[in-house]
Amino acid sequence: MHIPDGYISPATALAFYGAVLPFWWAAGQRLKRVLTGQLVPALALFSAFTFAIMMFNIPVPGGTTAHAVGGTLAAVVLGPWAAIISVSVALIIQALFFGDGGITAIGANCFILGVALPLTGYGVYRLVSGRSDPLSRRRLLAAAIGAYVGINVAGLLVGLALGIQPIFWSENGRALYSPYGLREAVPAMLIPHLTIAGAAEVIATVFGLAYVQRAHPELLERRAATARVAPSARRLTLAIFVLLALFSPLGLLATGSAWGEWGSDELAQRVGYVPRGLEELESLWSAPLPDYTLPWMSETASFAEQALAYILSAIVGIALIFATAFALRILLRPRQGQQATAGG
Amino acid sequence: MTASPTSRRRRARKSFVERTITGVGAAIEQTVYAETYARQDGFLQRVDPRAKVGLFALALLVTGLVHDLPLLAGLWLGLLGLGIATRLPFRVIAVRTMLGVPLFTGLIALPALFLVDGRSLFTIGPVGSITLTVSDQAVLSVATFLLRVSASVTLAALLVLTTRWADLLKALRIFRVPDVFVIVLGMTYRYVFLLLRLIENLFLGRASRTVGRTSSGEQRRWVGASMGTLMSRSLKMSNDVYAAMVARGFSGDVRTLATFRMRDEDWLFVSLGVALLGLAWLVDLSR
Numbered sequence: 001m002h003i004p005d006g007y008i009s010p011a012t013a014l015a016f017y018g019a020v021l022p023f024w025w026a027a028g029q030r031l032k033r034v035l036t037g038q039l040v041p042a043l044a045l046f047s048a049f050t051f052a053i054m055m056f057n058i059p060v061p062g063g064t065t066a067h068a069v070g071g072t073l074a075a076v077v078l079g080p081w082a083a084i085i086s087v088s089v090a091l092i093i094q095a096l097f098f099g100d101g102g103i104t105a106i107g108a109n110c111f112i113l114g115v116a117l118p119l120t121g122y123g124v125y126r127l128v129s130g131r132s133d134p135l136s137r138r139r140l141l142a143a144a145i146g147a148y149v150g151i152n153v154a155g156l157l158v159g160l161a162l163g164i165q166p167i168f169w170s171e172n173g174r175a176l177y178s179p180y181g182l183r184e185a186v187p188a189m190l191i192p193h194l195t196i197a198g199a200a201e202v203i204a205t206v207f208g209l210a211y212v213q214r215a216h217p218e219l220l221e222r223r224a225a226t227a228r229v230a231p232s233a234r235r236l237t238l239a240i241f242v243l244l245a246l247f248s249p250l251g252l253l254a255t256g257s258a259w260g261e262w263g264s265d266e267l268a269q270r271v272g273y274v275p276r277g278l279e280e281l282e283s284l285w286s287a288p289l290p291d292y293t294l295p296w297m298s299e300t301a302s303f304a305e306q307a308l309a310y311i312l313s314a315i316v317g318i319a320l321i322f323a324t325a326f327a328l329r330i331l332l333r334p335r336q337g338q339q340a341t342a343g344g
Numbered sequence: 345m346t347a348s349p350t351s352r353r354r355r356a357r358k359s360f361v362e363r364t365i366t367g368v369g370a371a372i373e374q375t376v377y378a379e380t381y382a383r384q385d386g387f388l389q390r391v392d393p394r395a396k397v398g399l400f401a402l403a404l405l406v407t408g409l410v411h412d413l414p415l416l417a418g419l420w421l422g423l424l425g426l427g428i429a430t431r432l433p434f435r436v437i438a439v440r441t442m443l444g445v446p447l448f449t450g451l452i453a454l455p456a457l458f459l460v461d462g463r464s465l466f467t468i469g470p471v472g473s474i475t476l477t478v479s480d481q482a483v484l485s486v487a488t489f490l491l492r493v494s495a496s497v498t499l500a501a502l503l504v505l506t507t508r509w510a511d512l513l514k515a516l517r518i519f520r521v522p523d524v525f526v527i528v529l530g531m532t533y534r535y536v537f538l539l540l541r542l543i544e545n546l547f548l549g550r551a552s553r554t555v556g557r558t559s560s561g562e563q564r565r566w567v568g569a570s571m572g573t574l575m576s577r578s579l580k581m582s583n584d585v586y587a588a589m590v591a592r593g594f595s596g597d598v599r600t601l602a603t604f605r606m607r608d609e610d611w612l613f614v615s616l617g618v619a620l621l622g623l624a625w626l627v628d629l630s631r
Binding site: 004005006007009010013028038039040041042043044045046047048049051052053055056057058059061065070073077085089090092093095096097098099102103104166171172173174175176177178179180184203204206207208209210211212215216219 | 512533542563568582
């Protein structure tokens with residue numbers, strides 16, 4: 001899941017470095033204020049802990065084992081800003097000293113696993129958990145959903161980062177970096193994350209959090225007391241989903257249908273690059289990844305119109321996700337009578 | 345397929361406990377060996393870490409940008425030669441730069457041979473309704489991908505195997521990485537091994553206590569509890585470490601000793617390296 005060197009173009013790698021730097025800076029500023037002098041040892045131990053979590057083999061249903069990132073667990077117990085730094089430091093040490101993940105790809109890996117994963121996971125966790133007791137079972141469910149969404153957003157982002165490589169960086173039909181386009185890279189990343197990696201992340205998060213609730217409740221209560229350290233969960237989740245919506249026109253590149261309209265020979269060549277021999281597999285992929293050609297759009301719609309249509313359909317999808325999340329909150333709201341016991 | 349008793353036993357032996365113990369052991373072993381090679385006397389080991397980090401960063405960039413296939417192959421072979429010239433055992437270079445990431449990449453890239461379009465070279469099949477066609481562009485794409493990944497991995501391995509980690513971290517300053525960040529990286533690296541030992545003991549303890557099979561629910565609860573234990577220990581340790589630092593006069597500011605000095609040999613290494621890499625880039629642009 002860590003992107004190695006040579007898989008993405010230097011331009012992509014640089015863009016990810018640019019994307020991750022503001023998050024590191026913001027996290028550093030926030031943590032400096034909260035941890036004051038304790039900043040250095042606290043971050044070092046948090047990071048070492050996150051590194052150690054990644055070494056665990058988690059028994060997954062079905063008899064296999066998988067590694068977890070633990071980003072959502074770190075965000076829930078240590079807070080999202082501390083999670084950003086500690087997962088990033090752990091990833092940098094992996095890349096520099098253990099050869100896991102590329103050095104040029106540090107920005108990409110840190111943005112995807114160190115920023116997008118914990119922030120999405122934490123945002124969903126906060127949305128689902130609402131104002132429930134930090135030691136309640138609802139928090140476990142919230143962490144499970146958060147971890148699952150977080151790891152899959154990360155998987156999707158890796159798929160997108162790899163999938164755009166042959167589209168933008170090919171020379172006479174020869175792929176210069178990772179050779180798989182979006183329609184292979186995205187499912188190839190998402191399917192294992194929806195299943196095995198997702199399960200490992202959920203198991204690590206739920207059982208880890210359950211243990212902390214049981215054995216070290218003071219950690220979670222202290223976090224609840226310093227909740228203002230966290231960015232507003234709603235604003236944050238919204239920001240991430242807006243970002244995802246803006247990325248949605250990438251679907252246009254995957255289908256290749258709109259590229260013919262550009263007319264240029266060079267681009268036509270790129271369309272021709274979409275593998276022809278894949279027809280057999282396409283029917284298989286179309287199940288997890290529904291065909292994104294929008295049937296109500298006219299054939300003559302311009303690229304911009306189609307892109308807009310994509311963003312709009314992404315907004316519809318995201319609104320539905322939000323509706324589900326709020327419905328869950330309402331359904332899981334403790335009833336009037338239970339409030340007293342839950343609070344005690 | 346029916347599982348024979350031996351194969352079932354083998355599978356049972358490779359439980360999550362053993363896998364974690366093996367993984368932790370391998371990680372510790374790997375870094376210990378890396379540190380041993382970095383202390384040996386060799387041409388790359390003697391170069392100033394700042395010069396090495398700067399030049400290797402440029403080399404990574406050029407390796408990332410080069411289009412030309414023979415040039416990529418030349419870069420990779422040149423790096424392998426550099427590894428031998430700096431007295432790294434060939435076995436270590438081979439394991440680090442051909443197994444691991446490049447082998448994994450080869451497996452990943454295999455299907456691309458049949459998926460990338462171009463002028464057909466040969467076809468396999470039809471087997472049933474499936475015909476696999478390998479095109480010239482597919483072969484070129486896969487070769488480019490593999491060579492680029494191998495060259496990059498070799499570069500990273502050479503840097504780590506010839507530089508002591510403390511020097512490597514200090515050298516990061518030339519990229520204007522803030523001191524606090526460098527210190528955090530260094531301390532994390534130290535405590536990673538402490539926590540890895542802790543995991544090893546937790547898992548070894550479990551392995552020696554466990555007889556027969558355990559339910560998967562129990563396994564998951566135990567893994568969760570170990571993670572929780574690890575978390576509470578590291579939080580407690582962070583308080584202890586802070587107290588120890590304060591006791592030794594730590595005031596929150598980070599000060600470090602910069603003891604590197606660039607010798608003429610280092611400047612020669614940098615200028616030669618930059619010239620060679622620049623030339624490679626120019627050759628690539630002219631093709």
